[in-house]
Amino acid sequence: xxxxxxxxxxxxxxxxxxxxxxxxxxxxxxxxxxxxxxxxxxxxxxxxxxxxxxxxxxxxxxxxxxxxxxxxxxxxxxxxxxxxxxxxxxxxxxxxxxxxx
Ligand code: HEC
Numbered sequence: 001x002x003x004x005x006x007x008x009x010x011x012x013x014x015x016x017x018x019x020x021x022x023x024x025x026x027x028x029x030x031x032x033x034x035x036x037x038x039x040x041x042x043x044x045x046x047x048x049x050x051x052x053x054x055x056x057x058x059x060x061x062x063x064x065x066x067x068x069x070x071x072x073x074x075x076x077x078x079x080x081x082x083x084x085x086x087x088x089x090x091x092x093x094x095x096x097x098x099x100x101x
């Protein structure tokens with residue numbers, strides 16, 4: 001029994017650590033100057049983005065491409081400019097955005 005608890009706690013720590021790393025990446029890449037997790041700034045709240053694409057299997061790839069290249073018209077008239085991220089970083093960031101609830 002004890003080992004199970006330890007494993008669960010360890011998994012929780014690893015997951016929390018990953019979420020923090022991704023948030024730090026979002027800050028480092030300037031995403032957080034236009035986005036917040038739970039309120040609209042220039043761009044939509046990440047929680048709203050996660051809710052909108054919940055269960056959409058195509059969303060991660062589509063959103064990663066949009067984060068990289070920029071785009072407009074989904075949330076209003078303000079465009080998102082292209083961001084200085086690699087493909088890998090874009091995918092990581094989108095996975096983190098979509099995990100917000
Ligand atoms: C200069 C402001 C700005 C910056 C910087 C910015 N965004 Fe955005 N973002 C926006 C706006 C505005 C929209 C809404 C675009 C639209 O309506 O299609 C948006 C939309 C999004 C969406 C939803 C796209 C969709 O089609 O639903 C995601 C995901 C996103 N941003 C992630 C990021 C990430 C990750 C970064 C950092 C690498 C970032 N943004 C940096 C302004 C910004």
